[in-house]
Amino acid sequence: MTEAPRSKIGRLKVRAEFLKAAKAPYQARGGVVVQARDRGDGPETGPEPGLESGLESGTEMRVGFTATKKIGGAVKRNRAKRRLREAARALLPLHGLPGHDYVFVARATTIDRDWAGLLDDVKAALIRLSRPKTTPPSNTDTASREKTVR
RNA sequence: CCAGACGGCCGGGCGAUCGCGGGAGAAGCUUGCUUCCUCGAGGAAAGUCCGGGCUCCACGGCAAUAUGGCGGCGGGUAACGCCCGCCGGGGGUGACCCCAGGGACAGCGCCACAGAAAGCAAACCGCCCUGCGUGCAGGGUAAGGGUGAAAGGGUGCGGUAAGAGCGCACCGCGUCUGCGGUAACGUAAACGGCACGGCAAGCCCCGCCAGGAGCAAGACCAAAUAGGAACGGCGCGCGGCCUUCGGGCUGCAGGGCAUUGCCGCCCCGGACCGUUCGGGUAGGUUGCGUGAGCCGUCCGGUAACGGGCGGCCAAGAGGAAUGAUCGCCACGGCCUUCGGGCCGGACAGAACCCGGCUUACAGGCCGUCUGGUCCU
Numbered sequence: 001m002t003e004a005p006r007s008k009i010g011r012l013k014v015r016a017e018f019l020k021a022a023k024a025p026y027q028a029r030g031g032v033v034v035q036a037r038d039r040g041d042g043p044e045t046g047p048e049p050g051l052e053s054g055l056e057s058g059t060e061m062r063v064g065f066t067a068t069k070k071i072g073g074a075v076k077r078n079r080a081k082r083r084l085r086e087a088a089r090a091l092l093p094l095h096g097l098p099g100h101d102y103v104f105v106a107r108a109t110t111i112d113r114d115w116a117g118l119l120d121d122v123k124a125a126l127i128r129l130s131r132p133k134t135t136p137p138s139n140t141d142t143a144s145r146e147k148t149v150r
Numbered sequence: 151c152c153a154g155a156c157g158g159c160c161g162g163g164c165g166a167u168c169g170c171g172g173g174a175g176a177a178g179c180u181u182g183c184u185u186c187c188u189c190g191a192g193g194a195a196a197g198u199c200c201g202g203g204c205u206c207c208a209c210g211g212c213a214a215u216a217u218g219g220c221g222g223c224g225g226g227u228a229a230c231g232c233c234c235g236c237c238g239g240g241g242g243u244g245a246c247c248c249c250a251g252g253g254a255c256a257g258c259g260c261c262a263c264a265g266a267a268a269g270c271a272a273a274c275c276g277c278c279c280u281g282c283g284u285g286c287a288g289g290g291u292a293a294g295g296g297u298g299a300a301a302g303g304g305u306g307c308g309g310u311a312a313g314a315g316c317g318c319a320c321c322g323c324g325u326c327u328g329c330g331g332u333a334a335c336g337u338a339a340a341c342g343g344c345a346c347g348g349c350a351a352g353c354c355c356c357g358c359c360a361g362g363a364g365c366a367a368g369a370c371c372a373a374a375u376a377g378g379a380a381c382g383g384c385g386c387g388c389g390g391c392c393u394u395c396g397g398g399c400u401g402c403a404g405g406g407c408a409u410u411g412c413c414g415c416c417c418c419g420g421a422c423c424g425u426u427c428g429g430g431u432a433g434g435u436u437g438c439g440u441g442a443g444c445c446g447u448c449c450g451g452u453a454a455c456g457g458g459c460g461g462c463c464a465a466g467a468g469g470a471a472u473g474a475u476c477g478c479c480a481c482g483g484c485c486u487u488c489g490g491g492c493c494g495g496a497c498a499g500a501a502c503c504c505g506g507c508u509u510a511c512a513g514g515c516c517g518u519c520u521g522g523u524c525c526u
Contacts, residue, residue, distance in 0.1 A: 011469075012469075013468095013469050014469085015469085018469085064469070065469075066469085073196090073498075073499085074196090074498085074499055075497095075498055075499055076498095078470095078499065079473090079499095081469090082170095082472095082473050082474080083473085083474075085169095085170085085473080085474095086168095086169075086170095086473065086474050086475095087474090089168095089169070089170095089474090090168090090169095090474090115474070115475070
């Protein structure tokens with residue numbers, strides 16, 4: 001789809017993709033719940049020319065946002081999604097893994113959490129999710145990037 | 151100045167950095183990206199309660215019925231159950247506020263409890279008269295008592311055995327006439343001696359208004375797969391038996407070209423192949439914002455509103471943009487050593503579009519009016 005693998009973050013749009021992500025590992029921090037799913041078409045396999053999976057191909061990482069009615073009315077739900085979207089924009093290129101789908105689930109505390117705290121929550125959840133046992137080989141440069149950030 | 155009534159308006163401002171959605175705006179190049187420019191939530195965007203526009207479906211016209219809604223009169227409007235003005239009734243010292251406010255001689259029904267009596271009036275305690283056996287019978291009466299939401303006009307005077315619209319005055323009510331008003335209605339006089347109780351938010355009657363579904367409406371483009379149709383090529387087919395399920399053996403093979411056999415050709419049937427077409431799913435485009443539009447001004451109208459002229463184009467997503475952080479100022483609290491410091495931001499987010507209604511709302515501004523108090 002594009003040559004720049006890092007700056008491009010796709011968006012989850014279909015309900016089925018959210019349901020798949022909901023079965024994946026997740027991490028709950030103070031103001032947010034993050035779910036991460038490895039789509040299994042990592043960058044080493046490369047875009048197979050014959051395969052039909054060209055749509056969700058390659059190193060792209062994608063993200064979706066969810067806020068249930070438990071949080072409040074439309075204003076509160078939109079506000080929570082906006083804050084999560086902004087946090088994802090800032091942190092996902094640094095701590096996200098390529099080829100993964102992330103779903104950020106808003107909680108009741110998402111709105112009132114102060115901004116720095118919310119960023120810490122998201123960062124901690126992303127780092128925790130990025131070092132499970134099945135680490136892809138492409139994770140090395142991501143880890144080094146993490147080190148430089150700290 | 152205090153208390154209050156009514157109407158209108160606002161819903162923080164400026165800036166910096168990083169971002170997001172739209173653009174038939176401009177430039178650049180590597181032709182699908184970058185940079186710049188520009189526009190980007192509300193007074194209720196909400197509830198989805200009424201009225202419309204716009205779509206599709208249904209439908210020959212008219213009338214009636216059913217069902218639902220509306221209900222003083224006049225006006226406004228595209229329309230309304232909305233708005234304005236007025237009338238009537240009720241409340242308030244007042245400014246003002248409130249009212250499901252058509253019909254009870256079309257009919258049915260109801261009026262609990264209490265009370266003697268609750269609807270073609272009757273008479274419990276009374277009051278009065280007559281009779282006598284002196285506490286009962288007969289009669290008159292509806293003033294007084296008591297019940298009730300409501301007791302067959304009210305108050306006063308006369309009248310009477312006691313009373314009673316029995317008579318009179320005023321008030322109420324009814325009828326008729328005059329006058330004012332477009333009308334609802336108001337008002338005056340005369341007459342009537344009071345008859346016609348209330349409930350229509352019980353059914354009902356009368357008048358008026360209503361076909362249905364909704365932008366997930368509807369229109370267009372159109373993969374893959376399956377199925378359909380047309381055309382062309384092609385006898386590739388069918389039955390029976392056996393089977394180790396791979397197949398084998400055997401028989402038959404439509405109609406026409408006069409007839410019979412063979413060959414050939416054509417038609418038909420059917421399997422497969424090819425081409426084309428239509429329906430249609432995913433997906434995409436559109437509907438989708440120039441409109442009962444907004445601003446200014448003048449004119450008509452008490453007003454709602456209407457008209458003229460000039461100017462403007464101002465969200466349009468589709469997992470759904472309008473955000474994050476910071477600084478200064480304004481506003482509101484609290485503290486203050488009067489320098490300042492620390493907190494805080496209501497209700498709520500467009501989804502086809504308008505007109506209303508209803509509900510939610512921190513804080514603030516403006517105008518008109520009423521009552522009271524003080525000063526001049």
